[in-house]
Amino acid sequence: MTAGLAGRPESGGLPVPFACEDDDGALDHAAVVKRRAIRCALSRICGICGETLTRPIAFIGSSEEAEAGSFDFPPTHLECAREALDLFAPIGGRHLGHSEPPLTWALVTTGGFDLVRPTRRGDKVTFHPNSILDTELTD
Numbered sequence: 001m002t003a004g005l006a007g008r009p010e011s012g013g014l015p016v017p018f019a020c021e022d023d024d025g026a027l028d029h030a031a032v033v034k035r036r037a038i039r040c041a042l043s044r045i046c047g048i049c050g051e052t053l054t055r056p057i058a059f060i061g062s063s064e065e066a067e068a069g070s071f072d073f074p075p076t077h078l079e080c081a082r083e084a085l086d087l088f089a090p091i092g093g094r095h096l097g098h099s100e101p102p103l104t105w106a107l108v109t110t111g112g113f114d115l116v117r118p119t120r121r122g123d124k125v126t127f128h129p130n131s132i133l134d135t136e137l138t139d
């Protein structure tokens, strides 16, 4: 069992993932905090609960992100990904680091990933799953 979203601080009555909380405590469902994304990658911790990742590693994002193999939201536990999609996908809105709600959410499981640093200073980092096991779509 992973902690999932239990115990996460709330904004707008909904728990905020680890990756959407700034180190000063600022909370924003619609944005991934860059330094947290980098910490998730380098320390191999989950972007939802903030605990150590286990395999398979999961990525959540839009179906377009899944097709491109490039995700904004950091890696998560599979259980945490499912919990987050169960909560956020049905209600729509700007969640899980997305400023626009995806029409179709994707959950990709993978054996590993690369952190892709921006070519331009100040741009966001992205994540590239490098050995995809499965892709699930949720409308």
Ligand SMILES: [Zn+2]
Pocket (backbone or CB within 6 Å): 002, 003, 004, 046, 047, 048, 049, 050, 051, 076, 077, 080
């Ligand atoms: Zn987790």
